Amino acid sequence: MSKDSVSERIIGFLLSNEGKDVLQSELWKELGLTSKELSKALKKLEEEGVIKREPVTYKGKRTYRITLVADTLARVQKTGLQAGRLGKLVVSKLVDEVLDIPCVSCPFINRCYEGGFYDPVNCQFINEWVLRHGQTKRTR
Ligand code: SF4
CATH class of the missing domain: 1.10.10.10 (Winged helix-like DNA-binding domain superfamily/Winged helix DNA-binding domain)
Structure with missing residues (x-):
């Protein structure tokens, strides 16, 4: 080899x-x-x-x-x-990791900004992704 x-x-x-x-x-x-x-x-x-x-x-x-x-x-x-x-x-x-980030496929990305209705700081999709991603890293 x-x-x-x-x-x-x-x-x-x-x-x-x-x-x-x-x-x-x-x-x-x-x-x-x-x-x-x-x-x-x-x-x-x-x-x-x-x-x-x-x-x-x-x-x-x-x-x-x-x-x-x-x-x-x-x-x-x-x-x-x-x-x-x-x-x-x-x-x-x-x-693979980047494509997994919710923003990549989010329909609200053009209306999302800090302080807006769609706000990355309080985004449920991001929060869930962070939790899921953290669990995946720990359990692998
Ligand atoms: S932060 Fe949330 S709402 Fe904003 S683009 Fe990403 S997934 Fe969509």
Whole structure:
């Protein structure tokens, strides 16, 4: 398996499991890699600033919790690390999140402003979305 596709699979997995604990000791099994392949790819991604690893103890063994850094897309573009395909993965995740915001499909958007009848500060759709979004992030 190429080094690039290993990195892509790692990032794809982290994107689709955002908010969950992803542990190095479990990730290689999830991705069908050897522990050595995973370790090497993670080290490179960490050096490039795409992910971060925090030491944790799981089932009595030391491992790492792996998370994407907040500005992964910028990092991916900066490092040129498979910018096309990885960028698309990140962008598609961001687009999904943006399209989910109620204002995108709201019929009142042209009449909505602060202090108006439709007001983002008191919007029921936004409040419900924030609650739903917060719950989704916590339960994933
Ligand atoms: S804030 Fe509420 S009313 Fe205003 S555009 Fe967004 S969803 Fe619509």
